[in-house]
Amino acid sequence: MGEQRSLPVPEGLEGERLDAALARLFGFSRTRAAELIATGDVLVDGSIAAKSDRVHAGAWLDVTIPPPPATPMPVAEPVPGMTILYEDDDIVVVDKPIGVAAHPTVGWTGPTVIGGLLGAGHKVATSGAAERQGIVHRLDANTTGAMVVAKSEFAYSHLKRAFKERTVDKRYHALVQGHMDPLRGTVDAPIDRHPSGDGRFAVVAGGKESVTHYDTVEAFRAASLLDIKLETGRTHQIRVHMSALRHPCVGDLMYGADPTLAARLGVTRQWLHAVSLAFEHPASGEWVSFTSPYPEDLARALEIVSDES
Template sequence: MSTYRDQRSLPVPDGLDGMRLDQAVSRLLGFSRTAAAALVDAGDALVDGVTRPNSHKVKAGSWLEVTLPAPVAAPSVVPQAVPGLRVVHADDDIVVVDKPVGVAAHPSPGWTGPTVIGGLAAIGHTIATSGAAERQGVVHRLDVGTTGIMVVAKSESAYSALKRAFKYREVDKQYHAVVQGHLDPLRGTIDAPIDRHPTHDYRWAVVSDGKPSVTHYDTIEAFPAASLLQVRLETGRTHQIRVHFSTLRHPCVGDITYGADPTLSARLGLSRQWLHARALSFVHPGTGEQVTFVSDYPADLDQALDVLRD
């Protein structure tokens, strides 16, 4: 058995009766399914004092003893030049960037690629110290495979003001997306709760007990095989646009993770989802004025549109 720091002992509640052991550990302790399965495989999750396989069906009232791993140290920010990262605006309170594809917002466990925060540090921008060490100054995020406008707080007052503005939905977040097929109706709202996918750790899904998630869309242009949409987010859940349109069976073109047609993706030359953070509007935390920042499509998305129009 591995040596870890902490241990939890608790009974299996009635609601988990008959559930797989790895899933029960995941539900009870808030681990991902993969992490829970790893604990069970390592012999660190006992049922009534006995090691069991992940497939073991637990019974209500059985006693679980789970030995927890030591906390993983938070990844640190390493200044690193990021090709293609463009500073659109910078002042004492904020820095607005146009994020290229393949760049994460901030460091995270398992990510070894470039980050917006590392890129800003490399060119001398001092970011607010509020927030977790690896996410200091970050008030919202874009997926690694999503390009476009992103704002980062430089002052502590800006961090507080922007976090509040995002929380209370006072920021206008406009995206453009190309999805497969044609939406019916052409303009509408998707109101469906989102949380982690019940079986795939790296994916999110519409689930009945998820967090409220609201997406507004309007068709800009229709092609034979796809549609260009303007999308406005009322909420800001992880993968929200990708999950919502995939659930409607109109996944973002190129988004193989969420069910896009790989043949169409290859024809368009896309190796990621056609999704771009087009514009961001908010009240500037320093001046109190309404500001708007806009990003043009990058080359790969522009090229895909040209192919669709041919």
């Protein structure tokens, strides 16, 4: 049984669509509000209504909010293609392949870094939520490259603090559409969930501070290879910032990339790779650095775009 909420429609929402009114009142996305209305969990003056119905001030809303689905636990099984770049008693640095999430989330049924490590017999820290043990930072499921996981509790707390205090050097290479102007620069624009509620993120006033430094490594006819240093680590940060500059990552159809160019270069995901990761080792205090080579699909796309120039 979900949580029951009953309240009158405030005057400020007079004439709004029901889905928009619910989104405003409860902080849902419009999509989530529409789902609740469709399943009969929203009554207006005791009756089921449509999402497009207009609400009137004083009308009584009865809303049943189902409990959130439980986050699945990691499935301990080896992940093909995931290699170990470095490992000791405190940390393990993986080269994450395409189609692998950092840890389980609601709605993700594919392989995870945590599940892959456990399945291959590696120990990880038990700090943090059970489904994301040892995870101190994440890469999107379809972003490849270097990612560190804490094995000891000491390393977990040390690395969590290092990422929070921005003392970790995170570098990415991105192939973006067109040419950057200026060739190097900084994007300082706040990011939050896209108002559509469709899983995208966007530059939104009042969002979380997000800072991306970029430098052009090479400009081709159709695209540019960028070296990117992240100061903050928001979800989809590079993808959102590049899209906001009208230079989305090649192949990133979610953020407005050209499908024709993606098809010509044979990429079926965003051309974005976590090329290196450097930080102070939790145990020794030494500055350590790890690099990941381009995977086959990105290397091939770069070859094609270079040959065309």
